[in-house]
Amino acid sequence: MQVWRDSSAVPAALRGAAVAIGNMDGVHLGHRALIARARQIAAAAGGASPGPAGVLTFEPHPRLLFQPDATPFLLSELSEKLALLAATGIDAAFVQSFDRELSLLPAEDFVAEILVRKFGVGHVVVGEDFHFGHKRGGDVALLRRLGAAAGFGVTTVAPVAALDGGVCSSSRVRALLGEGRPGEAAALLGRYWTLHGIVERGDQIGRQIGFPTANFRLGQxxxxxxxxxxxxxxxDGHGPWHAGAANFGIRPTVADRGDLMEVHLLDFTGDLYGRRLAVRLIEFLRPEKKFDGLDALQAQIALDIRAVREILASRPAIPAAFG
Known part of the structure; x- marks a missing residue:
């Protein structure tokens, strides 16, 4: 997958692409449905030689511009989002900077300047509730009219249904994760949600009680x-996935260092300081709790690890209905 940012001219070979448009936060199954449709359209348009298919996404997420002090909410930072997009088989990712100037662009100018002049789209694929332009002034009906005049087609894709009767959306995934329901979030993502961070030095209390942890912060x-x-x-992004027990929180039994992800890898030896760790959440065991002292904490961790081994021995599968 090729990645094109604002400063780079889109080559002729990628102009005329069928492009799925969206923030693509998390690249969940709804996003993948848009991408799959764009690839189908590109293949049909290219005949024996499929045409290009791409994704137009925005960086940073608009909420970070309008609510810079908002509680962290991203499901995936840009590097992970691009890796997830590449895994769909898309040819190109067009990353459009979302800034104050773009936010003030009227819907008609967004089509003329961004879709037509800048990226030269041949077809766009969007969700049925897609809105664009200043104050979300443009909708699908306007996009179709402008597209017809400019020479590109427009296809809408219905929301992907979830098992609970709702629809697959980034906001729904965020809510499930906040409720301690990572398995249900995984059903909407089509994969287990994964956190990434550089392991930092801590106060080594875990090591003192026999359960050393690799600690990192989540950022945005x-x-x-x-x-x-x-x-x-x-x-470090390669090799086996190791079983582990993790605590996310403020560690109420010991000194509060702010929200921290602490991961104890089962049956693992090695120095992890300064290395990049990817951690996928499989199942929530229990809420964080304050214990009377380190002995009580140590005993509970031993019980937690026993439960983790049982869970991971028969790791839950993501429901087949979600790919």
């Missing part, structure tokens, strides 16, 4: 429910 990424999780972790 959505904070899951505070508590204990069964997880799997990978070091």
């Amino acid at each position: 990424v959505r904070h899951p429910a505070r508590g204990i999780y069964a997880v799997e972790a990978q070091v």
Whole structure:
């Protein structure tokens, strides 16, 4: 997958692409449905040689512009989002900077300047409730009219249904993670939600009680429910996924250092300081709790690890209905 930012001219080979448009936060199954439709349209348009298919996404997420002090909410930072998009088989990702100037662009100018002049789209694929332009003034009906005049087609894709009767959306995934329901979030994502961070040095209390942890902070990424999780972790983006028990929270039994992800890898030896850890949340065990002292905490961790081993021995599968 090629990535094109604002400063780079889109090559002729990618102009005329069928492009799925959206923030694509999390690249959940609803986003993948848009991308799959764009790829189908590109393949049909290209005949024996499929045409290009792409994604137009925005960086930063608009909420970060309008609510810079908002509680962390992202499901995926840009690097992970691009990796997830690449895994769909799309040819190109067009990353449009979202700034004050773009937010003030009228819907008609967004089409003329961004879609037509800048990216030269041949077809666009959007959700049925897609809005664009200043104050979300443009809708699908306007997009169709402007597209017909400019020479590109427009296809809408219905929301992907969830097992609970709702629809697949980034906001729904965020809500499930905040409620301690990572398995249900995984059903909407089509994968287990994964957190990434550089392991930092802590106060080594875990090591003192026999359960050393690798600690990192989440930055702008959505904070899951505070508590204990069964997880799997990978070091430096390659190699095996290791079973683990993780705590996300403020560690009420010891010194509060702010929200922190602490991961104890089962049956693992090695120095993790300064290394990048990917941690996927499999199942929520219990909320965070303050214990009377380190002995009580140590005993509870031993019980948690026993539960984690049982969970991961038969790791829950993502429902087949979600791919």
